[in-house]
Amino acid sequence: MSSVVVYNLVKTYAGGDRRATDGVSLEVADGEFLVLVGPSGCGKTTLLRMVAGLETPDSGTVSIGGRDVTYLPPRQRGLSMVFQSYAIFPHMKVRQNIGFGLTMRKVPRDEFDRRVKRAAELLHLEEYLDRYPAQLSGGQRQRVAVARAIVVDAAVLLMDEPLSNLDALLRLQFRAELKRIVGQLGTTTLYVTHDQAEAMSLGDRVAVMRDGRVAQLGAPLAVYDRPADRFVGGFLGSPPMNFLTARVGGGALAVGDASLQAPDHLSTWEGRDVVVGVRAENIQVATEPAAGWVPARIEVVEPTGAALLLTVRLADEQLKVQAPATFPAAPDARVHLRAEPAALRFYDPESGLALDA
Amino acid sequence: MRRRRWQRAAVQAACVAITLFMGVPLYLIALAALSSRASLNRFPLPLLPTEPSTETMSTFLRSTGVTGGFLNSLTVGLGTVVLALLVGVPAGYAVARYAFRGRDTYQLFLLLTRALPIVVLSVPLARIFLDAGLYDTTYAVMLLHTALALPTTVLITAAIFVGVSHEQEEAAMIFGASPVQAFLRVVAPQALPGIAAAAMFAFMLSWNEVLGATVLTLNQRTLPAQVLTTLADSPLAYRFAGGLALVLPALVFIAVMRRYLLNMWGTTLR
Amino acid sequence: MTGKRARVPAAVLLIAPSLVVMTALFAWPLVVGVGQAFSGPDGPTLGYVRRMLDDPYFWPAVRNTGLLIVVLIPIQFAFALTMALLLRERPRLAGLHFYVWVIPLAISDLAAGLVWLSVFADRGYLNSVLDHLGVDGYAWLSYQNTTTMFLAVVVAELWRSTSLVLVIVVAGLQGIPKDYDEAAAVFGATYWQRLRHVVLPQLRPSLQVALILRTILALETFAVAQALTGRSLPLLVGETYQWYNVLQNPNVATAIALVVLAVSMLAAAGYLRLLRDRTAAR
Numbered sequence: 001m002s003s004v005v006v007y008n009l010v011k012t013y014a015g016g017d018r019r020a021t022d023g024v025s026l027e028v029a030d031g032e033f034l035v036l037v038g039p040s041g042c043g044k045t046t047l048l049r050m051v052a053g054l055e056t057p058d059s060g061t062v063s064i065g066g067r068d069v070t071y072l073p074p075r076q077r078g079l080s081m082v083f084q085s086y087a088i089f090p091h092m093k094v095r096q097n098i099g100f101g102l103t104m105r106k107v108p109r110d111e112f113d114r115r116v117k118r119a120a121e122l123l124h125l126e127e128y129l130d131r132y133p134a135q136l137s138g139g140q141r142q143r144v145a146v147a148r149a150i151v152v153d154a155a156v157l158l159m160d161e162p163l164s165n166l167d168a169l170l171r172l173q174f175r176a177e178l179k180r181i182v183g184q185l186g187t188t189t190l191y192v193t194h195d196q197a198e199a200m201s202l203g204d205r206v207a208v209m210r211d212g213r214v215a216q217l218g219a220p221l222a223v224y225d226r227p228a229d230r231f232v233g234g235f236l237g238s239p240p241m242n243f244l245t246a247r248v249g250g251g252a253l254a255v256g257d258a259s260l261q262a263p264d265h266l267s268t269w270e271g272r273d274v275v276v277g278v279r280a281e282n283i284q285v286a287t288e289p290a291a292g293w294v295p296a297r298i299e300v301v302e303p304t305g306a307a308l309l310l311t312v313r314l315a316d317e318q319l320k321v322q323a324p325a326t327f328p329a330a331p332d333a334r335v336h337l338r339a340e341p342a343a344l345r346f347y348d349p350e351s352g353l354a355l356d357a
Numbered sequence: 358m359r360r361r362r363w364q365r366a367a368v369q370a371a372c373v374a375i376t377l378f379m380g381v382p383l384y385l386i387a388l389a390a391l392s393s394r395a396s397l398n399r400f401p402l403p404l405l406p407t408e409p410s411t412e413t414m415s416t417f418l419r420s421t422g423v424t425g426g427f428l429n430s431l432t433v434g435l436g437t438v439v440l441a442l443l444v445g446v447p448a449g450y451a452v453a454r455y456a457f458r459g460r461d462t463y464q465l466f467l468l469l470t471r472a473l474p475i476v477v478l479s480v481p482l483a484r485i486f487l488d489a490g491l492y493d494t495t496y497a498v499m500l501l502h503t504a505l506a507l508p509t510t511v512l513i514t515a516a517i518f519v520g521v522s523h524e525q526e527e528a529a530m531i532f533g534a535s536p537v538q539a540f541l542r543v544v545a546p547q548a549l550p551g552i553a554a555a556a557m558f559a560f561m562l563s564w565n566e567v568l569g570a571t572v573l574t575l576n577q578r579t580l581p582a583q584v585l586t587t588l589a590d591s592p593l594a595y596r597f598a599g600g601l602a603l604v605l606p607a608l609v610f611i612a613v614m615r616r617y618l619l620n621m622w623g624t625t626l627r
Numbered sequence: 628m629t630g631k632r633a634r635v636p637a638a639v640l641l642i643a644p645s646l647v648v649m650t651a652l653f654a655w656p657l658v659v660g661v662g663q664a665f666s667g668p669d670g671p672t673l674g675y676v677r678r679m680l681d682d683p684y685f686w687p688a689v690r691n692t693g694l695l696i697v698v699l700i701p702i703q704f705a706f707a708l709t710m711a712l713l714l715r716e717r718p719r720l721a722g723l724h725f726y727v728w729v730i731p732l733a734i735s736d737l738a739a740g741l742v743w744l745s746v747f748a749d750r751g752y753l754n755s756v757l758d759h760l761g762v763d764g765y766a767w768l769s770y771q772n773t774t775t776m777f778l779a780v781v782v783a784e785l786w787r788s789t790s791l792v793l794v795i796v797v798a799g800l801q802g803i804p805k806d807y808d809e810a811a812a813v814f815g816a817t818y819w820q821r822l823r824h825v826v827l828p829q830l831r832p833s834l835q836v837a838l839i840l841r842t843i844l845a846l847e848t849f850a851v852a853q854a855l856t857g858r859s860l861p862l863l864v865g866e867t868y869q870w871y872n873v874l875q876n877p878n879v880a881t882a883i884a885l886v887v888l889a890v891s892m893l894a895a896a897g898y899l900r901l902l903r904d905r906t907a908a909r
Contacts, residue, residue, distance in 0.1 A: 014456070054527050074530045087528035091546045104533030152532065365716075372718045375710060376727045382786060383730065385752050386742040401755035444644045451641035463642060470653055471840075472895035474847050476867050477888040478653065480881045481660035483871075504652035507645060565735030567850045568864065572871055581737050585850060586872070589857060593748060596854070600741025607733035611726065618729055619798045 002065025002078075002155040004028040004051060004188060009060035011046055020046040022212035023060070028156075033182060033189045035203030035220075037196055039235065043212040044192045045160060051190060052158050053077050064156055075104070080154035084161040086145040088133045094120075095129040097144050101152035119151040122181060139170045146178065150185060157182065159191045163198060175201060196236045200224060208232045226345065230352035233277050233345070239309065239320040241277045245349065248274055256315020258294035261341060266355070274355065275347040280322040282343035285310065286336045287328065293336035301329045312337070383604065389594075390414055390601035397594050417598030420591075426583035427602075429495050430564055433579055436499040437563040438556045441506040446552065449514025450540075454523065467508040475505065479572040486573060497573045502566055506559035513558065513617075517551030518544065554617040561610050565603075657888075664882040675878040684869070685883070688861040691777070695862070696845045699781050703841065704834070706785065707792035711800055712822070725797075732790045739787035740854025744768075747779045747855065770859035780860060783851050788844065792837045799833025800826070842894045846887055863887050 004027070011021045021043040028034040036044040049055040051062055053074035061070045069077045080101065088097055096103070099116045107115070120126050123143040133141055142162065149157060162178070163171045179202055182189055193199055199206045200220045207217040208231075216228040227233030233241035246253040246260070248269040253260040253276065266274060286293060296319070300311040308323040312335060321337065323329060346355040389397065393410035396403060417423060452460060482501060486492040491500075521544050529539035570582040578586065584599040591599075611618070664675055679685055710728055714721055731739065746753050747767040754764030767775045803826065811825045827834075849864035858869060863883060871880035 052527075052531060054530075073535070074527070075533045075535065079531065081528065081531045083524045083528055085522060085524050087522065087524035089525055089529075089543055089547075100529070101532035104529075104538070148528075148532070158531075365718075368713055368716045368718050371709070372713050372720075372724045375713070376724050379730065379786065380727045382742045382746060385745050389745045389752075398750075400750045401758040402750065402752055404752070404755065404759075440648075444648050447641035448645040451638040455638035457638035457642075460638075463646075466649070469895060470649060472843050472891055473653060473657075474843070474864070474884065474887045474891050476847065476849075476864050477660060477881075477884040478656045480867065480871055480877050480884055481656035481658075481663060482652070484659055484663060484877065485656060500652060504649060507648060511645060561733050565733070565738070567735060567737045568847075568868060571868065581735055581850075584741075585737055585853065588854060593744075593750075596741050597745050600738050600745065600854075603738035604734055604742065607730060607738070610733040611730050615726060615729075618732065618794055619801070 002188060003030045003032075004156055004190060005061075005063045006047065006051065007061045007063075009047065009050055009062070010058045011043075011050060011055060012058055013046075019043075019212045021050070021057075024209075024212070024214055025060075026207055026214060026217060028188055028190055031186045031188055033191065033202060033204045035191045035193060035199040035206045036209055037193055037199035037206055037235075038209035038215075040194055042209040044194075044209045047209070048158055048160055048190060048192045051156075052079065052081055077156075078154055079156040079158060080149040080152050081158040082145050082149045082160065082162040084164060086141045086165070088141050088144050088148075090133050092132075093129070094125060094131055094133065094136070094144055097133065098125070098129075098147045098151055100148060101154075105152070115151050116147075119147040122150070123147045139166055139174065142166060142174065146181070150181065150187075155188060157185075157187045157189045159189065161193055162191075164193070164195070171198075178202070197238065200236070206236075208235060210235075226354070227277065228354050230275065230277070230347050233347075237279065239280050241279055241345075242283075242317075242319045243347070244276050244278075244314070244317040244319065245273050246276045248272060255294070255317065258315065260294070260339075260344075263341060263344075263346075266346060269355070273349050275349050275352075277345040277347055278319075278339050278343060280309070280320040282339055283319065283321045284338045285312075285321050285323045285327065286338075287333075289336050290338075293338045296335055296337050298329055298331055298333045298335055301331060310335075383608075386597060386600045386604060389597040390417075394594055397597070413594045413598050414601070417595055417602065420587075420595060422578060422583045422587070423580070426578050426580040429498075429574075429577055430580040432495045433498045433502060433570070434560045434563040436495065437502040437506055438559045440499065440503040441510045441559040442552065442556055444503070445507050445510030445555070446514050448511045450518050452511060452515040453518035464512075467511055470504075470508050475501075475566070475569050478504070479569040482569075483572050492573065493575045493577050495577055498563075498570045498577075498579060501569045501573060502559075502563040505566065505569075506562050509562070510555050510559055513555040514548070514552060517548045517555070520551070521547045551617070554614055557610060557614055561606070564606055660881045660885065663878050664885050667878070675876075675882045678876075679879050679882045679886075682866075682879075684858070684861045684866055688863045688866045688883075689886075691860055692846060692848070692863045694777070695780065695784070695848060696842060698777075699784055699845060700838070700841060702781070703785055703789050703792055704838070707789050707796050707837075710789070710793050711796040714797065715800060728793060729790045731787045732794065734787055735850065736784075736787060736848065737850035737854055739783050740851040743779060743783035743786065743851075744854055768856055768859075770856070773860070776856050776860050779855055780848075780852050783855060784845070784848060787851070788841065791844075792841060795833050795837040795840075796830065799830050802833075803829045839894050839897055843891045846891055846894075 006027070007025050009021050009024045010019055012019050024043070024047055036047060038044050046055060050057050053069065053072060057070065061068055063069060064077055064079065089100065092100070095116055098119055099112050102112050102115060120129055123146055125140070125143050125147055128136060128140060133144065136144065142165070145162065163174060166174060175198060191202060203220055205218060206220050206223055208215045208223065210231055216223050216232045223232065224236050227236065227241060230243060233243070244255055246255045248262055248266050249271060251262050253262045289295065294314060296312040296314040298310055298312050299318070302309040303325065305325070307325050308327050308329055310321040310323050310329055312319050312321055314337065329335070347353065348355060388406055390413055391406065391409050391411070393408055393412045396408050397413065451457070452464065478501065483492060486497045491497045525543050526539045529543045530536065534542060565581065567581040567585050570579040571585055574582060581603060584603065588596065665671055665673070667674055714725060718724065745751055749764065749766055749768070753767065757764055765775070766772055767779055770776070807825050807829070808821055811821045816824065847864050849862055849868060852860045852862050852865055858865065864887060867880045867883045870876050870883065
């Protein structure tokens, strides 16, 4: 078992005019499952590939288990990887595919069989060992790719969007299975995805990346609950966090005609605009007016089964509100909203950064 | 509905007509080459194989220079294949895998060389090979054919290597393979059928090339060169037999290569 | 998107042998060739060029080669397009038809000439069929009947070289998503309207490439005519062969070859222009 430490990694692709990663530093602790998440082009895959040894950084270092591996070829880094396209070898049977890493390490025959069998059992592939990948479904190929990665017992496991080629239902099933397997093995794992739900559900910690930098790094729920900037709040969660502009004045926040109580730490913003962030599930909704509740008008009603997703208009702002499935909602109806002061987050309208309490 | 059926019939009929146009001459040359001398002297010629005979073919094969030409064609063809693959496969791999500076220029250069008429190369090459002591050897023809086959070999193999995803190579390297091992264990087995196709293409090009082979040799003629240079002085039977001998490999070649034809002549040309 | 910078030397190493081979076997002969055509034992001379121009066969060869291109290529393209569109209708036995239609891809022009010689020879199959039908034979390949001689060469070339155009067009057709055609059909376009407004415009790149390639190759036509007519129908490359092999004059042979090269280069320049236009458009 070993940790992965990435220090100040800079990479610009030949012919590219901006940095794919721009001085990224982070540490994946021994046995930790860290998810790199971000929109396409944020540098997450580049970062993963530099850890794998498939790319060489312009500057900075990568160390695995305390050893500087920045310029070592992949095979000397003691890691293993699951690729987005699976990268299963079509000319080899499943058995040879799973055991490829063992063949390369010249593992003896009986141990080879034993380990391949165990990995195949773990991924329910026992029946398919003598088939060629072309005879497998997409989900089964994915299992082969994962089996191949875990059979070598590498200290570090890298995964590059391993679920993105599966259909929605399969993805959900396999996500849980992957979490179970990796949890059992306890391998240090670096996992790349663009899917925020995947990041939330899998990671011990998530690193949200944007434009070659880490925007925020922390436990999934902490990052979800307290986004460090507007980008993270908008990226993580579905629906994304609501943002509305409010003016601070006399200890209150004015959103259009409505007014909320302003927390003390906003006193330095007296007379200026701030951005208020609030999650859809943290907004309460009622049909009748009450003191401290703000009136709004429903624009769209979207039942999701477990709840109702309302798009409401409050002054000039549009908000996503999660209401109970039984809530009597209709387009154009008037509703009243309220949010716990503790659920509100505040951001600088210029920089988009969170205003600390 | 009736109109549609009529259209289908018209399409079928047109296809059959074209197939006849393309196929009947092949039947006729085979018929001619497999007839006896006597029946070839008859007129009108029989249109059905009434008296099949190997006489014409065997006379042709026993003519001066034909066996030698056949062997030379084989030598040159195989040599061309080896040389073209040896030089062309690495270049094809580079074109497929690396975005090096000048790659586009290199590809343009390849395309440009395809536009060079063989005749322009052959005559000066004869001069050069005379000076180098290579004139009238199979090596001379081999070199010319290698040059002619090389651009296509590079383009075909590049297309093949592009078809083997780079991630597979990377996966092999992650799981402990060196770059060379990754190529040999992962890329090569998958590229092999395509490379074989490229090899057959080179062989066919060499087998069919007439002018350069004629210009570069006097005694070490390849089969087509031999047939061409003795054309004026030989009887019709000889020419028909020669025609069939040159056509036969084509039938096999196209049958084997059907899967690759579009790739080879269609897409890589662009 | 792999890291390239560190690997440039590897790429260069892999490419280098092919560059060496092609320079040695393409560029060098070209230089030597220009020397051969324009310099004699007494230094630079236009004598060989003059001899080429004064040769009674030269201008007929130019005319025949040009005529061959002008007559053959339009027919050939119409033929290849028809074949490709027929295949697109998925006729029965499409695989067999396609196989037979592309066999000539691997047949040399010499072999093609010999194949058609069996048809057009005085005592060949065509006259035999005519005889069976009670019609008198005709001396198709006689030097007195220049028109039929020329047509025989056109037919043989049409038979041999259309498969190349066919393959390019079929590959091009496969690259056109069926959606467009279907969309046009949904909006009420007839077959001919779809062909005219949907299929052909998208096929244009393929057709242009095929056109230029075939033009260059047609310039090099030679063994077909040799096999069918000997020197009765002189063609440019055939003249090179005559000067080199029969008249033993490599200098004049090279001069003619350079004429072929010049014309080919013009076509190739068109080829490259077109290629660049398309990359720019992408």
